[in-house]
Amino acid sequence: MTSRKRDIRVRGTRRAEPDVRKLGRALIALAQAQAEADARAEHDQQAQTPHPKPAADQPQGGAQ
DSSP, X not given: OOOOOOOOOOOOXXXXXXXXXXXXXXXXXXXXXXXXXXXXXXXXHHHHSOOOOOOTTSOSSOOO
């Protein structure tokens, strides 16, 4: 292994008009990933919450 650092350089290409289709696809992918993460978090939270079971000796109709 080498202990040498590597510098990574990123250079943008300036265009007269942005690639709207590419930006749109990236935005949709981000929204889908966020929606999946939100749904997964909600599902995990519901799975951890204990669900109360109805008691067998309580009447089903209501108070008399």
